[in-house]
Amino acid sequence: MDRSAPREQRRRSWRPRQLLITRSARDHAHGRAIAERAATLGISVTELPGNQLRLGLPDDERRAYAAAKSTLAVVNAPPSKLRLQPIAPSADWRVDLAEGCPAHCAYCYLAGSLKGPPITRVYANLDEITAALPLYLGQGRITSRSAARAHEGTTFEASCYTDPLALEPLTGSLAALIRFFGAWEADVQLRFTSKFADVSSLLDLPHGGRTRMRASINPPAYHRFEAGTDPVAARLRALRRMAEAGYKVGLTIAPIIAADGWRDAYAALIAAAAEQLRDVPNLDLTAELITHRFTPGSREVLTSWYPGSDLEMDPEQRAEKRTKFAGTKFVYPPELMKDLKAFFHEELAATLPQARILYWT
Numbered sequence: 001m002d003r004s005a006p007r008e009q010r011r012r013s014w015r016p017r018q019l020l021i022t023r024s025a026r027d028h029a030h031g032r033a034i035a036e037r038a039a040t041l042g043i044s045v046t047e048l049p050g051n052q053l054r055l056g057l058p059d060d061e062r063r064a065y066a067a068a069k070s071t072l073a074v075v076n077a078p079p080s081k082l083r084l085q086p087i088a089p090s091a092d093w094r095v096d097l098a099e100g101c102p103a104h105c106a107y108c109y110l111a112g113s114l115k116g117p118p119i120t121r122v123y124a125n126l127d128e129i130t131a132a133l134p135l136y137l138g139q140g141r142i143t144s145r146s147a148a149r150a151h152e153g154t155t156f157e158a159s160c161y162t163d164p165l166a167l168e169p170l171t172g173s174l175a176a177l178i179r180f181f182g183a184w185e186a187d188v189q190l191r192f193t194s195k196f197a198d199v200s201s202l203l204d205l206p207h208g209g210r211t212r213m214r215a216s217i218n219p220p221a222y223h224r225f226e227a228g229t230d231p232v233a234a235r236l237r238a239l240r241r242m243a244e245a246g247y248k249v250g251l252t253i254a255p256i257i258a259a260d261g262w263r264d265a266y267a268a269l270i271a272a273a274a275e276q277l278r279d280v281p282n283l284d285l286t287a288e289l290i291t292h293r294f295t296p297g298s299r300e301v302l303t304s305w306y307p308g309s310d311l312e313m314d315p316e317q318r319a320e321k322r323t324k325f326a327g328t329k330f331v332y333p334p335e336l337m338k339d340l341k342a343f344f345h346e347e348l349a350a351t352l353p354q355a356r357i358l359y360w361t
């Protein structure tokens with residue numbers, strides 16, 4: 001728990017009901033440290049005899065979901081994860097510390113990308129993950145090739161398949177990666193985004209100005225779509241603390257949801273961000289704008305996980321687009337997209353002009 005945060009913003013960090021650790025994950029000091037930390041907190045720790053995760057989930061779909069979501073597995077990142085992939089439009093490369101997330105967002109993009117029960121897996125072989133990164137220095141094909149963003153250096157995104165801050169109190173993986181980038185005397189940037197707020201263990205790290213944290217935010221009225229995450233006011237306060245600690249920071253406004261009253265809701269959100277970041281010395285602030293979308297697959301998974309959600313996911317109200325993998329995704333219709341885009345660009349320019357918009361999608 002972050003005791004230096006205001007009382008109303010404190011919330012106990014996530015505690016899984018059980019932790020499973022595979023045999024090969026126990027070969028790594030980082031994996032053993034995660035298991036020891038969990039045991040100290042009273043979490044049930046099971047040492048698996050091999051490297052297969054045997055979950056023994058109940059047949060009932062709801063109970064299986066709940067059991068998977070409350071399980072943390074410590075495993076080794078497979079060799080395929082050590083060969084990095086580009087991740088447009090965020091960064092040159094994706095670096096994964098974990099896969100899965102303990103929160104329950106009704107729009108979660110992971111629902112369409114990760115297969116199987118939504119168990120959270122954290123990687124024990126952090127030494128192998130960081131050892132792979134220098135191979136990619138100067139090899140970027142996304143931000144490095146953008147005239148507007150090449151100055152960021154080779155960029156590495158750590159939030160593609162997880163929310164790394166949600167897991168940090170148990171894993172310490174993000175802190176280790178920030179230290180790695182802090183000590184890496186090269187033109188590089190680590191990026192992560194989060195819907196969580198406990199940054200206490202990150203503030204004093206030797207980050208070398210090579211990490212950008214973004215707070216992933218939405219209006220408080222949409223918090224009902226983000227069960228298990230920290231309140232948006234706490235996320236913004238965390239971002240301010242990171243900025244005051246010399247980190248580069250940003251806002252990931254995502255997913256932008258065009259529900260009734262969206263203009264007022266997002267205008268108030270941007271005003272709240274401006275107020276929270278007011279007078280931060282040497283503020284280096286960006287904004288990333290991502291509209292809500294879904295695929296047939298993610299819609300099916302999400303409606304089974306969150307049948308009571310009133311989040312609109314109606315293909316009839318959407319425009320259909322092809323994904324880069326030849327699949328289908330549903331986005332807002334072109335006219336609405338135009339309105340949304342114009343609104344966010346104007347509102348940010350008027351209320352938070354320090355924010356450099358990195359992309360709109």
Ligand code: SF4
Nearest residue numbers: 101103104105108195
């Ligand atoms: S915090 Fe992010 S990764 Fe976690 S459930 Fe919500 S959208 Fe998914």
